[in-house]
Amino acid sequence: MERNLMIAGFGGQGVMTMGKLLAEATSESTDLQVSFFPSYGAAMRGGTANCYVVISDDEIGAPVSNNLDDLVVMNGPSLRKFLPNLKPGGNLFINSTIVDRAEVKRDDIRVIEAPVTQMALDIKNERALNVLMLGVYVAVTDAVPEDVIIKGIEHKFEAKPHLIAPNVDAFKMGIEVGLKEKAK
Amino acid sequence: MSERVFMKGCEAIAEAATRAGCRFFAGYPITPQNEIPEYFARRMPEVGGVFVQGESEVASVNMLYGAASTGTRAMSSSSSCGISLYSEGVSYMNAARIPAVYVNVQRGGPGIGAIQPAQQDYLQATKASGNGGFRMLVLAPATVQECVDMTYRAFDLAAKYQNPVLVLTDGVMGTMMEPVELPPMKSDEELAELKAAYHYRAVVGHPLGEAVFCRPGGIGGGWEEINKETVKMYETWDSEVEYEEFMMDDAEIVLAAYGISARISRYVVKALRKEGIKAGMIRPIKVSPFPYEAFDKLDFDRVKGILNVEMSIPAQMKWDIEYAVHGRCPIAESLRSGGELLTNDQVLAAARALAKEVL
Amino acid sequence: MEKQVYKKTLGVLPNTVSGFCPGCMHSTVHKLIGEVAEDLGYLDKLVRVEGVGCCGLGQLYVSHDSTIAAHGRGCAVATGIKRCTPESLVYTYQGDGDLASIGMAETILAANRGENFTVIFVNNCIYGMTGGQMAPTTLIGMKSTTTPKGRNPEEHGYPIHMCEVLNQLTAPYYLERVSCDTPQHVIATRKAIKKAFQYQLEGKGFSMVEIVTSCPTNWGLTPIAALDFLRDKMFAEFPLGVIRDKGAVK
Structure with a gap:
């Protein structure tokens, strides 16, 4: 089974970090094949940023896809640009703080709403919106076990141990939201 | 067993080179290969090596010429329009028979093209990387692991033939991350031995009567004889032909691709098999020398069509395939270029269309 | 008692006859380089x-x-060699078209990095072997095969002074x-080359000795x-x- 994910948003929303964390954690703690492919705009700041993560139990072909299993959009422009690339029956994750659900004009997909920008503000950890969304994503898709990501967070912040707990907490908070959405 | 690490293609190339004994790197910034020089800038001081940011690609490749002429394992990298500026130095390195490694992380073209990935330098890389009609071994990795393995091997090949070796990859491979296992670090003793073995022709100073004249042509004559000697080396390269045959035993449709396009084609072959289409793939592992035999020996009573998969418009590797196939079966194309990427779905659709037409 | 006051330098191959044109100074400069390296005991590291x-x-x-560098690339090639073998005594030997025209970027940037080698710059204001074309150092009014009416500053600009640049x-x-x-x-030229080589051996960085010479041909x-x-x-220029x-x- 191969799972294609695209994460898109503004530069600065931690889009790349989210994809890289998922991919690196999967590489470190599972026997699965995984690829991460970043796609930057020409502008260094303020432009759009997106990346692709492919997780598979077999060799991975293209690390990019326009027939996505999962699409995470952190802002409106990304929704408008990439929604057509989500396959029928695919999962669309929207940062519902700033992405309007009403703009999603497809009824052949599953939409998961997660107000991660607001949640990050609520927990006074503005940069955690990506880890929050990763929790939502993992809970809904079971792409990898939760432990894989928690180990990945611990590894990523080895040199800054004080950041481990807040990020793990945010990830678990995302899991809660994801499980509720999944139950809908 | 060595550790599995998750690395970006460019960084994996730089680390593999370091482990192969590369102790000199010169390069000039150009997207999408900047992580290679940046990695060397951090890594070389740790191992007593040298990193120089050249003032241009032209300067960088000539620094490579100088560094490699001393018997130091040396490397450079660039991308497409930057690689065009390497043609001077690469031709000189062939003429002077200097063992150097360089990497082309291909981007869109022609001209300034696009900073996004492409495979548009195939003919330049395999047929004419500079003036004079010389040849090189050109390795084409299809995974980040192969970026590691082939870069590591490139140094031995350069040393073996005393000729520049090109690792031809692309912006997808360069920027994507995958799990890799890294090869062992060559020890200082091994590197000293390699350098000592090259000393007889290293431009480092010698006692009177043993002076080394490292000449990329020039006055003095005798260059035709040297060209004939070099051809003798090329003639031994039948042993360097390297390709993969994937699910070819009963294949009726053959996908032909290298590098990034090959990993996509492999995926597509598996998908086609699930649909009951007998597909296979021929993948040049080295694109120079080209594995003409892999196509020439095909049973054309069984093989009904070839799909050339490349991130280049117009197709380039198709020239070599056509040369080998010589009209014995149709050759279709599945192409992108200019920084637009091939996907599994596009190639799958093209392969299905070909199957429908010829089977 | 006989005393040897002069001998041919070992830095130049024995039994060779200079093929440079009459009045050319290249052969003198080659001799001086050989003599200086020999004085310093560095011929086998040169x-x-x-x-x-x-x-x-x-x-x-x-x-x-x-080794021969591609036209203009002397300072880039020397950078690669010297960085990999700091114990060698490395010099480039370049003319004005090479160093100041096609190789301007390589020359300035190597100098700016303070690369620890020596540039011997032979400036005769003209392209020699290619047959007398205008160089960046060609004097105003000087005729060349590409400035048949003489170098006109309005069209061709002015002579470049590399030491001053x-x-x-x-x-x-230095x-x-x-x-x-x-x-x-x-x-004086011999002393200058010796000083430049000594500075290199002391690790002082970039030196250039510009030798203004003639090209009668x-x-x-x-x-x-x-x-x-x-x-x-x-x-005067x-x-x-x-x-x-x-x-x-001081």
Whole structure:
């Protein structure tokens, strides 16, 4: 089974970090094949940023896809640009703080709403919106076990141990939201 | 067993080179290969090596010429329009028979093209990387692991033939991350031995009567004889032909691709098999020398069509395939270029269309 | 008692006869380089990176390691060699078209990095082997095969003074302009090359010795007349002397 994910948003929303964390954690703690492919705009700041993560139990072909299993959009422009690339029956994750659900004009997909920008503000950890969304994503898709990501967070912040707990907490908070959405 | 690490293609190339004994790197910034020089800038001081940011690609490749002429394992990298500026130095390195490694992380073209990935330098890389009609071994990795393995091997090949070796990859491979296992670090003793073995022709100073004249042509004559000697080396390269045959035993449709396009084609072959289409793939592992035999020996009573998969418009590797196939079966194309990427779905659709037409 | 007061340097191959044109100073400069390296005990560590054209003829005469750099790339090739073998004594041997035109970028950036090698810059204001085309150093009014009516500053710009250009940079350690038209000047050139080599051996960084020379063949003058031109016109445009010497005792 191969799972294609695209994460898109503004530069600065931690889009790349989210994809890289998922991919690196999967590489470190599972026997699965995984690829991460970043796609930057020409502008260094303020432009759009997106990346692709492919997780598979077999060799991975293209690390990019326009027939996505999962699409995470952190802002409106990304929704408008990439929604057509989500396959029928695919999962669309929207940062519902700033992405309007009403703009999603497809009824052949599953939409998961997660107000991660607001949640990050609520927990006074503005940069955690990506880890929050990763929790939502993992809970809904079971792409990898939760432990894989928690180990990945611990590894990523080895040199800054004080950041481990807040990020793990945010990830678990995302899991809660994801499980509720999944139950809908 | 060595550790599995998750690395970006460019960084994996730089680390593999370091482990192969590369102790000199010169390069000039150009997207999408900047992580290679940046990695060397951090890594070389740790191992007593040298990193120089050249003032241009032209300067960088000539620094490579100088560094490699001393018997130091040396490397450079660039991308497409930057690689065009390497043609001077690469031709000189062939003429002077200097063992150097360089990497082309291909981007869109022609001209300034696009900073996004492409495979548009195939003919330049395999047929004419500079003036004079010389040849090189050109390795084409299809995974980040192969970026590691082939870069590591490139140094031995350069040393073996005393000729520049090109690792031809692309912006997808360069920027994507995958799990890799890294090869062992060559020890200082091994590197000293390699350098000592090259000393007889290293431009480092010698006692009177043993002076080394490292000449990329020039006055003095005798260059035709040297060209004939070099051809003798090329003639031994039948042993360097390297390709993969994937699910070819009963294949009726053959996908032909290298590098990034090959990993996509492999995926597509598996998908086609699930649909009951007998597909296979021929993948040049080295694109120079080209594995003409892999196509020439095909049973054309069984093989009904070839799909050339490349991130280049117009197709380039198709020239070599056509040369080998010589009209014995149709050759279709599945192409992108200019920084637009091939996907599994596009190639799958093209392969299905070909199957429908010829089977 | 007999006392040897002169012998041919081992830095130049024995039993060779100079093939340079009558009145050319390349052979003198080659001799001086060999003598200096021999004095310093560094002939077996001496590495020459030579340019193309007449500078590239030197490979027929020198007895030490050498390679040919592509036109203009001497300082890039020397950077690669010297960085990998700091124990070698490395010099580039370049003409004015090579160093100041096609190789301007490589020259300035190597100087700016303070690369620890020596540039021997032979400036005769013209392209030699290619047949007398205008160089960036060609004097105003001077005829060449590509300025048949003489160099016109409105069309061709002005002669470039490389020592002065490099003197704008912080890193270069030693820059001197010399000539080889008289025994005194030959001795001064020898001293300048020796100083530059010594600075390199001390790890001081970039040095350039510019040698203003004549090219009777492409100037269309006899060797004697070329010397007059050199002294009257060339020295006026390119005054001899030390442009910078960071090691000078104050």
